[in-house]
Amino acid sequence: MTRHTDSKYYLKALKNILKKSHSSEQVITAIAAKLRLKFAVIGFDDKLIHGTPLDSFQSFPLNLDEITYGTLLASGEDGNLLANMIMVFVEKEIEKKKIGNEVLGLYREINMIYDFSERISEKIDAKSIAEMALGEASQIINSTHGLFLIYEPEKNKVVELASFGQNPDKEENIDKLNFLLKELISRGTSAIVPSEKIENNPALNHLRTIMYSPLKVKHRTLGMVILGHNEQNEFTAAELKLLTTISLQSAGALETAYLYQKGLQESKEREEAIRSIHEVSQKFVPHEFIKFLGKDKLTEVSLGDLVEKEVTVLFADIRDFTTISEFLTPEDNFLFINSFNKRMGPIVRENGGFIMQYLGDGFMALFPDGSQAAVRASVEMQASLRLYNEERSTKNSFAVKLGIGMQNGNLIMGITGDIERLDAAIISDTVNTASRIEGLSKHYGSSILLTDNCKNNLTNPEEFDFRYLGPVQVKGKQKPIDIYECINGDNAALLKHKLQTLSTFEEGMNLYFNREFAMAAVTFQQIVKKENTDSAAKLFLNRSAHMITQEIDEDWRGIASISSK
Incomplete structure (x- = not known):
């Protein structure tokens, strides 16, 4: 005064x-x-x-x-x-x-x-803490400049987190003073800088008075807070004490923020690891299967979990794979199967199904939404296979044929095994029947074969075209099953032929089951003459011709008995 x-x-x-x-x-x-x-x-x-x-x-x-x-x-x-x-x-x-x-x-x-301690404890990032600390210091201590500096051990460098006051050469000055700043931080003490030391340092020529305090926590120093004035306004011991208090509070908040960020990062890494494991495990056990069990994650399932569900089961099989594999090395076999599966799998998923199991030369898929989706997927798979074969023909590779069979019905999905080894399993006669129907597709020369259960389950049967192939007695079944051929999976020429002869084929089938074998043979002969690759027509032509010379039992109903798969 x-x-x-x-x-x-x-x-x-x-x-x-x-x-x-x-x-x-x-x-x-x-x-x-x-x-x-x-x-x-x-x-x-x-x-x-x-x-x-x-x-x-x-x-x-x-x-x-x-x-x-x-x-x-x-x-x-x-x-x-x-x-x-x-x-x-x-x-x-x-x-x-x-x-x-x-x-x-x-x-x-x-x-x-x-108040400062309460407010700064709410901050969880270093920059916000630094800005709040300098803002508080500038309000209670008369100063024109401020710096909040952190030492980064990885870079062995002191860097700025926040500042106030005009200093166009700030970054350059911090670089020039980095060695001194690291030394002061390592000391971990507060001080008011003597004026002669300020005057003799060009990097500080914009200031007249300076004081600093370390950001000290436990036995280490994280950085420092510096206040300065561009006029000869000497700082007092009381002001240095205030700055030290602010620095200590800030250091504690910084340590908490670093621990929080570290914990957050570790948590993210754990979540990422769990997510990656979940994504990988999901590729081995379909997520849809887990959902059917009422679970969200594979880690939630346990031995004995099960559910009963009505689905359409589809089996797909590469024709003559054993013969094909003889001409391929084990590695080429593996690459061929992968190339095939990566085309078929997405089609199944896009139609609401999922691959339950890969079977080497084929796979088993489940369609929770029923037959409409399964038949649609089958037609799309056959179309995709034709494009694949076109690519293969340019490389002089053999054409691939695919047989598809399906059945609709209830099945049990669940987790079986023991306490050391669990496995996702399905138990149902529906699965066995679907597998048999897929085997019959080879016998009838059909690209897509389905049971009457599947056909009756269709929500929009007009989307596809079918030919009735009669009842069959498959191995392991007591009752015969009516089967149908979906002709929409055939190539364009064969599909056109079958559509044009659809009524003729139906007439031939009626004659056959009415025991008018000679007329049935004539009818099927008309179809085969038009297209020699019509396997089902050729099959019933031979059956009709054979039955002409046979004695027929009174209870004969035209049930075909197929003993092989």
């Missing part, structure tokens, strides 16, 4: 003790009465503060720290004693004010620290 400011400050204290409500005024008045003194007090500004002006008086100066802030006018020599007493009261009043201000300042500091 200036001398004038000090005089006003002291004058204010003088006025305060001479108020009639103040106990000191009562003491002064009582002593003056004992000394039989009349007195008055005027301020350094010559204004009357207390008492009444006297005609004759002696003046006694009232001063503190060599600064006169008033005068006592008394009627006798004992006025000197009264003046000394007034000055003691003023000095005590000022001390009381200082203590009050210090207590208030301490209360504000504690409040600030508590």
Whole structure:
């Protein structure tokens, strides 16, 4: 404070003790009465503060720290004693004010620290913590510049997280001072920098005063906080203490943030690992299978979990694979199967099905939505196979043929095995029947074969074209099964032929089951003459011709008995 400011400050204290409500005024008045003194007090500004002006008086100066802030006018020599007493009261009043201000300042500091600690604990990233710390420091400490620096051990470098104040060469200056900054951080102490050290350092020529405090946590220092002023405004020990408190709070928040981020990263890595495992395991055990069991993840299933579900089971098989594989190396065989499967699998999934099991030269798929999706997928697979064969023909590779058979019905899906080895399994006669029907597709020369259960399950049968192939007695079954050929899986020329002869084929089948074998043979002969590759027509032509020479039992119903798969 200036001398004038000090005089006003002291004058204010003088006025305060001479108020009639103040106990000191009562003491002064009582002593003056004992000394039989009349007195008055005027301020350094010559204004009357207390008492009444006297005609004759002696003046006694009232001063503190060599600064006169008033005068006592008394009627006798004992006025000197009264003046000394007034000055003691003023000095005590000022001390009381200082203590009050210090207590208030301490209360504000504690409040600030508590509030800052609460707010900074909510931050979970280093940059936000740095910005809040500098913002708080700049509000309570008179400064024009601030830096929040972090030491990065991996780079062996001190870098900025936040700053305030104009400093166009900031990054360059930080680089120049990096060695010094690392040394100060390693020391882990707070300090006010002497002015001569600032003046002798070109990187600090934009500042006149500097202080710094470490970001210390436990037994290590994370970085430091620096405050500066571009004028000769010396920092105080109290301000350094405040900065140290802010730095310690910030360091704790930084450590928590780093631990949080580390934990978050580890959690993400664990989640990623689990997700990867889940994705991989899902390729071995279809996710749809897990969902049918009422689970979300493979890790949730347990031995004995099961569910009953109505589905369409589809078997697909590469024709004559054994013969094909004889001309391929084991590696080429493996590549061939993979090339085939990667074309068929997506078609199954796109139609709402999933591959339950790969069988080397084929696969078993399940269609929860029923036969419509299964037949549609079958037609698309045959179309995709034709494109695949076109690609193979350009490389002089053999053409691949695919037989598909399906059945619709209930099955049990569940987890079987033992406590050490679990497996996803399905148990059902539906599966066995579907496998047999796929085998029959080879016997009838059909690309797609299905049972009457499948055909009856179709939601939109008009989408496809079928030929009835009669009842069959498959191996392991007591009752015969009516089967149908879906001709939409054939190539364009064969499909056109079958569509054109659809009614003729139906007529031939009626003649055959009515035991009019000669007429049936003539009818099927008409079809075969038009297209020699119509395997089913050729098969029934031979059957009709054979039956002409046979004795027929009365209970004959035309059931074909197929003993092989």
